[in-house]
Amino acid sequence: MTAPLYIAYHSVDHSIDYWQKHLSPLVPGIELVHADEARAQEAEVLLTWNPPEGMVAGLKNLKGVVSLAQGVDHVLNGKTFPSHLKFARLIDPYMSEAMAEWVMLTVLEYHRDVPQYRAAERRKDWIRLEPNIAADTTVAIMGLGAIGSVVATTLTKLKFNVIGWSRSEKSLQGVTAFHGDDGFDACLTQADIIVSILPLTTETENIYNSTTFSKMKPGAAFINSGRGKQVVEDDLIAAVDSGHLRGATLDVMRVEPLPTDHGFWDHPKINVWPHVSAQTHGATSGPQIAEAIADIRAGRDPRNSVNIARGY
Numbered sequence: 001m002t003a004p005l006y007i008a009y010h011s012v013d014h015s016i017d018y019w020q021k022h023l024s025p026l027v028p029g030i031e032l033v034h035a036d037e038a039r040a041q042e043a044e045v046l047l048t049w050n051p052p053e054g055m056v057a058g059l060k061n062l063k064g065v066v067s068l069a070q071g072v073d074h075v076l077n078g079k080t081f082p083s084h085l086k087f088a089r090l091i092d093p094y095m096s097e098a099m100a101e102w103v104m105l106t107v108l109e110y111h112r113d114v115p116q117y118r119a120a121e122r123r124k125d126w127i128r129l130e131p132n133i134a135a136d137t138t139v140a141i142m143g144l145g146a147i148g149s150v151v152a153t154t155l156t157k158l159k160f161n162v163i164g165w166s167r168s169e170k171s172l173q174g175v176t177a178f179h180g181d182d183g184f185d186a187c188l189t190q191a192d193i194i195v196s197i198l199p200l201t202t203e204t205e206n207i208y209n210s211t212t213f214s215k216m217k218p219g220a221a222f223i224n225s226g227r228g229k230q231v232v233e234d235d236l237i238a239a240v241d242s243g244h245l246r247g248a249t250l251d252v253m254r255v256e257p258l259p260t261d262h263g264f265w266d267h268p269k270i271n272v273w274p275h276v277s278a279q280t281h282g283a284t285s286g287p288q289i290a291e292a293i294a295d296i297r298a299g300r301d302p303r304n305s306v307n308i309a310r311g312y
């Protein structure tokens, strides 16, 4: 019998059995072991979501890490990441499509005045509001990377006027793309609905605050499925309470799970989702994780390598 291939594992999301089941058919001999077990010291690869500080640096035989998510802030931000390690993240078409579905759902809720119609239903009130025309509605996608570009393109199919922002220059058919600091503000000022799917970096932390909310169009809606730490939450509540923003839909929070005493829960114009817009899925992401494990063990750069200095 060949020796088991130990791969270290730590996640506060899925169980170790979940990933063992999905990876066993793809990686011969794989045996996932909790990263704090002695056997994990033999592992060359760590699969992880949100490892505690010190865990990555403490695995002495490690050659690289695979993020069990599209984002990588849970591994890098405020945590030690030894520079010799390779680092892969997920770029899973299923997850990008799931995000596009969720964004369509939440954009359409505002576009089709769902809050007003549901409230009218509770009053047994047969109201008929003036329809909004998609082509006259500007939707801004903040973040036009692997996921954002799929989201933006999907929205163009519904005939919205789609604009978007990314840190570096991008070109995307049917989408007016902005970049740089000036482009960020231009996007905010033009959009009726702002959808943010930015990665969390030192540059994007707290990027949505009283100053940037005040640049948004009066009556704009704000949707966030990037990261909660990008939003100054009290500033968002103030922008909605003052009537400047029509409302907000959030899939990510500064603290998750959202504490039960948090003001978002009961706010009539803030919709809370429990970080489910594009969940990691073992069946669809298994093959690329298996490929990343093989690449890291062989000393090759994995396909979806993270640029550590850039932070995504």
Ligand code: GLV
Binding pocket: 068, 069, 070, 071, 072, 278, 280
């Ligand atoms: C989820 O938030 C992810 O980063 O994939």
